[in-house]
Amino acid sequence: MPSRYPIIALKGKEQEKVKENFSELLSVYEEGIARDFQQRSPFFNGETLGFLDIMVASNSCNYRAFSEAVGVTLDQEKHSAFFTWVHALQDCHLIKETLPPHDKLVAKIRERIPKLDSK
Template sequence: MLPRNYPIIALKGKEQEKVVENFSELLSVFEEGIARDFQLRSPFFNGETLGFLDIMVASNSGNYKAFSEAVGVTFDQEKHSAFFKWVHALQDCHLIKETLPPHDRVVARIREKFLSPKA
């Protein structure tokens, strides 16, 4: 999640709000494309088994709560309910649970790497 979202971390105030809105628009396009071109069968994109797209979404968005906590930005889960429903289903998957780093460690790492004053 960090490379694409680095502007969310780096910017503040109105500039940050604009970047968050742009990100929200990208999520909308993603949701619309999935709904239009594919028949998303919950809980996973391929139906009952993890697929490549599920793994990519989980690795990039599975720790969105840690990102939100570290940076102080929230994402509108109601506006993007399909996406967040999918992410939550992925977070409940045993393999994903084992693979994602712990919440507290992600928060600390984001703060250390991107928010701490440079020496």
């Protein structure tokens, strides 16, 4: 979550550098997941959600709303393992029930952007 703030606040080359840093962190995360959880999919606890799945879902399943609200996207092809997992989580009925409606979330993020810039 803290890595999102600079993406929102910065523009141009500074924003691109922050996106590159975030992408590197995501790569390290993917490598660790591949090493430590080789056989488990679509969720790391088998067919049911585990703690790690819930944590990732709460922070990542709304990436489309964030991207739409802020106008910044991440390369899904470069991080296909992560986004495959996120998409599987988005298809889970429990996650679908708890995610806020896309349009309302985009509006809420846009509403908060000026507040983030002023901090």
